[in-house]
Amino acid sequence: MEVEDLSARDESASLPEPPSAGGSTMQWEVLAYFAILNIAVGLGSPFGIAGIPINYFLKDRLHLSPVRLALFLAIASIPVCAGFLFGFIRDRWRSAKWGDRQYLFACALVATSGYLWLAASTIDYFKLLALVFVIVIAYVMIFSSAQALMTGVAQAYGMTGRLSVVFGFGYFTPAVISALAGGWLVAHASVSGTFLIAGAVTIVIAMQAFWRLKAASDFESDFGPREKGFAAIKRLIRHRPLWPAAAIYFLWNFGPGWGTPMFYHLTEHVGISSELFGTFTALQSLFFLPTTLLYGYLCTREPLSRLLWWGTIVAILQGPIMFLAIGPVSTIIVAILYGLFGGFATAAYIDLIMRSCPKGLEGTAMMLANTSMFAIAGNVGNLLGSWIYSKGGFASAVIITTLATAVIVPLLRAIPPHLIATRDGEPIDPATT
Template sequence: MLTASGRNDGSEGRDQTLLYFGWLTLFIYLATPAGYLLDIQTSYLLKNQLHATATQISIFRLVTGIPVYIAFAFGLARDHWNPLGLRDRGFFLMFAPTTAAALIWMAFSGFSYLGLLVGMLLAMLSSRFVAAAYQGLIALVGQEKLMSGRLSALWNVVSAVPVVAGAFASGYISDHLAPQGAFFLVAAFTVLIALLGLWKPISVFGQLYEKPQARGADFIGNVRRLVKHRAIYPAVLICFLWNFAPGSATPLQFYLTNALHASDSVYSYYNGIFAAAFIPTFLLYGWLCKKVSLDRLLWWGTLIAVPQMIPLAFIHSANLALVLAAPIGLMGGIATAAYFDLAMRSCPPGLQGTLMMLVDGVLALSARAGDLLGSWIYNSSPTHGFTYCVIATTVVYALILLLIPLTPKTLIATRDGEPNPEAEVRNAPREAEPT
């Protein structure tokens, strides 16, 4: 669309940017070895064909999840390495096929516990490089084009699709798709990431790495800048607390199946409805972020989200749990999108991959730690254990309100698309740092 002066108003470029990241996000989350599709199949494969114990399956997940827990290391690699001279596209072209090769090898090699462990670990390692390139790229584009809010909304909406589909289709997949078929299917999605790496839309990559936000220093200098960058601390801590939900995983599953005598599928359906209910408020955030400053959205989203889990304390039937899953999910959408928006804005110049992957690892660790604490709280009282878990989750969410004031005001004072001269001045001296 042209303005009255005959110049392009940028809407076509923004649309192409959103289209590119929409497809990339979908392929990334469909292809992740840690996703529903492979996790369900490998757990059933270990249990039913290899007769692994619950402990062995837990160890399998723990070991293969190591690359996720140290995700920041892959982010550092993304920020310092330029594979094939193509930067992020080089990571897609190199490591997406590597991930696919590991998955295909597992499908053809015959299944054994050790073989699955080694193959899945290799797939997880290579896929983390792809994830680092994706998250670093989307954060860099969000910063440079002043559209971190819209990209956060897009990221969350599209990434929710595989989660929702997996939650509802998990039983069907395990019954009708052979283990080899699951590995081949995920490998195919991974190859699509590599093919997308051949595409270089000018709206995304035009002079992307030549601008100040993309410039870093040497390894030691970058580590020093990361540690001294005050904005990262509240952003990382907020994400940690948001995913540290002691009552939302194992305690809820046990409460539904043991206390309320619901079938195992009810917990899966609850998660599907819960995840799907986030999508409308993610879309709302994509509109609101252009009208309202991130400062207000952080406060609004958190205040709405603090009591998110309280309705769970009053459920007395499986059907009521499924009904309440929708409003509970709706209450978390604005907060989730705002926290991802904050993380993207908080990235130091040239270290987008490092911070975003640090957040990625923190989210995984906090989920595991919160679930562990929740299981302990749940087992502490046969009668009121789950209620205590709900209270603990609410208290943890309320702590986020104490962290929002610690976020640099210049970082969150603007709307999506609104220039922030003070933030640009703050980063100006770093333009002279070597790349």
């Protein structure tokens, strides 16, 4: 088939009419399937339940500076930054029988083996970096398959808004658990025990590979026309709706004031304990959930265009509130406000990305616009913020973070209007752009 034919069919990234078979029972099964999968992925990854213990191990046991700690995290995140390559592998090579489940199963076993190796051996800097790097590779492949599968089902059943909420819960719920458990594990458990727990969670992903969700199987059975690799890349590049969504998500996650600078500012200058820092991180993520749920309620009642504006205006306020964190009590209040101001915008941006993905390239597009942008923005912001923090203090880093979020406002006008004119569950006007 000619590439032009595929491009014409996919240029709008429109949602088809939602199938009526299965009704609400099918939709709840879809929501449950992806909720469990996303939560397991969020908890099991090296940035999940093991994240805070690894940070403290590097800071307190190996005595890394802020810049060196940020560099370790940046190196470990290289596979995430290149996540679109893993998505492309997923889009091009899947077995007809297993589909995405082949990657869930095989990569979960690889990641579990890596955790067991870390738990059973003496850890130094280079061994920790090498094995974490391998585990991250396995998890990026898992994540690319999970995201592509969720996006395909969301588009087919008109559920991009509701599944963006599930995505948010799959990210923020593990973040809450990881923060609370991670802070506790630093004080009460060994690093080896932490890796054993992360390995046990990873086994859940391997087990889910045997759950045959009908909506997922229907999506995977329709491979559609086969393109050559270069033709697929060309179609992705020409797919206009994807790029504003990717740029917005980059700016949203570009936070020189967060990550390592905030970690050092709160633990060394404000003087909070490891357990209180874990509580702070947990509350940040926990209070993303109420406004994420609010998005789930409003997305079927208001068009995405309106929700994007609401979410962005409120999200700009997220940066300045960090200046209020001057002691234990105010730090907790800031954590709550931080989450409340960010949950709605995050759900809206994920909804936009799901709507913007071209058919047949869900893995590549989602990993590019979501995961790669998240990782690149996060690591660039973290490295830049660590340098700014060392030279000019925390305030400068927070100001740059706020300005980056404000730049999203003019980008909203670059989104193809037909893509965001409908509510969740309504078919998108197949107008071309």
